[in-house]
Amino acid sequence: MIVDVPLRAKPLDPHLQEVLGEIYGSHEVQRLRKGFYIKRGWAFDDYIDCVVISEWPSQDVAEDMKKEFGLEKALNYLCDENRAPDYGVCDSPEQFYRKYGKQLVNDVRQYCVCFCEIRREDQSEWGGWRYHKWGPYIGTQKPQHEYLYDDKHIEKVYTWHIYQVDINKERCVRCKKEARHEREFAEGTFKICTDCLYFFTQQLRKEKRKKVK
Secondary structure, X not given: OEOOOOEOOOOOOHHHHHHHHHHHXXXXXXXXXXXXXXXXOOOHHHHEOOEEEEOOHHHHHHHHHHHHHOHHHHHHHHOOOOXXXXXXXXXXXXXXXXXXXXXXXXXXXXXXXXXXXXXXXXXXXXXXOEHHHHOXXXXXXXXXXXXXXHOOOOOEEEEEEEEXXXXXXXXXXXXXXXXXXXXXXXXXEEEEOHHHHHHHHHXXXXXXXXXXX
């Protein structure tokens, strides 16, 4: 199913805030329709304020299939041309929805999708955005070159990335796992997962040992 996700105004990591803000100029995320979002640049998972189960859901499904049904079943799933790829390039979010929307809506898992507009006019003559790093292209504009800048007949394309989420579980303040513990820190009270609780506990113990010495 496609679901709306709670969003953070900006990543909690101050360093990531600074880096993404400097690169993309804005932390703004725009909702296009239920579960569909668009933003400048990528790293959308750092703006999702619920548990992110997977950034590569198809790979996880294939891994589960391999364990239960064997390698051949998993490979057949991954090679299915009708399967919605975890990421790719399209001519518009509407085109993506027409092709894969029903598939995602009918799935029992929870998904959201983020798009990023790539305009040719913003590309440099040297280097710039190129197709092959961003997954399959499902559009109809017939790219002729590796770099978007060289395709004079194409004004823009969109990248997409599918995320599997759980909107019913609160996310750890430090990572993408479920927050199960509430702890007080110098900056305030935060909810964190079991792994991060262990990490912070170990850090505190190290600091105490240094003070004792």
